[in-house]
Amino acid sequence: MAGKMVTQHTRAEVEGLLSALEGHADGVIEAAKLVSNKINEQEWHAYSAFRDRCDDFDTLAIVIEYRLKNLRGGRDAQLERQFEELQLFMLTATLQTSLHFLRILSQKNDLPLGSKDILLGELRSIYRVKQLLELDRYKAKISSRAAKDIETAEEILSLIIERAPSLLQLGVAEDA
């Protein structure tokens, strides 16, 4: 847009947001632990709290990405690295959590209503996270544990999709 003025942000402002993002990451990990226990007890309500935490992290990360682009004094390699590391940490932690949920759910022959929503939510999450982790900016930086998790994710996705559409109730005829 011609003549558009973009507010430039100070390093201190962005540092404050990065610190808030770290707090969100801790919140996601805590919520994941809680919901893992609840899934074993077949209580599903804690799951939406976990997803809300993930969404909050995601929203704040988008805000930070844009603010890093409009930093007063130009780009800051150190802040950008810190942000990328935090994103990578979150992606690998989310992948581990999704794998954990899917392992529990894939062992069930009959899924009660609440757990079907979790299964579908996790299927989409694992697919998206796997795609992001395979981007060039993360590929070279992921740990061997995360690389193994990506392989497992591929196997689990294939397994669940083989059982679709009956398991996923996609509204199309069952596989032969």
Added chain:
Amino acid sequence: MLITPENVAKQNEVQLAKIREMLTALEQGATRVIMAARQASADASQDKYHAYLNFREVVDDFDTLAIVIEYKLKRMRDEKAEALSEKFDELTAFMLSSIVSASLHFLRILSEKTEMPLGARDVFKSELRSLYHAKDRIETDRYIGRLNERTRADLIAAEQILEVVIEKAPRLLRFDDKED
């Protein structure tokens, strides 16, 4: 069943028929998304957000089926599957374009509000993520060549609205009360 060329061909035909059926269901899903977006958008103009939940649900249904189709297509080694992959990519690009357009509309309505009630704030955050991620995906090599002029213009508008909305974000989203 014995693994003979005839049996393999027969199995491939069965799988292709299944994928065709899923693609038809995906097309129907796309139509549902468009209709739900219209309803949600009409409601949001009047500060009602119930239809928005339905819109997000049909988008999720579309995404789930799209993932299943993508995996099934990846496993097919058949020339006929290429035509289906082409159709699948066209449909996905169309859907991503529609989502960018719908999210832009929602964010325009919401960003004009000075006060945001709780329901509106959730929609605002959800649409911020939706626009960002749809834009991120649609700008990859896989889809960028398939976009029409309208979508290209929407992507430019999306970048501008993301900038504006994100400027106001800490205050609107209450990430950090000390901000702004």
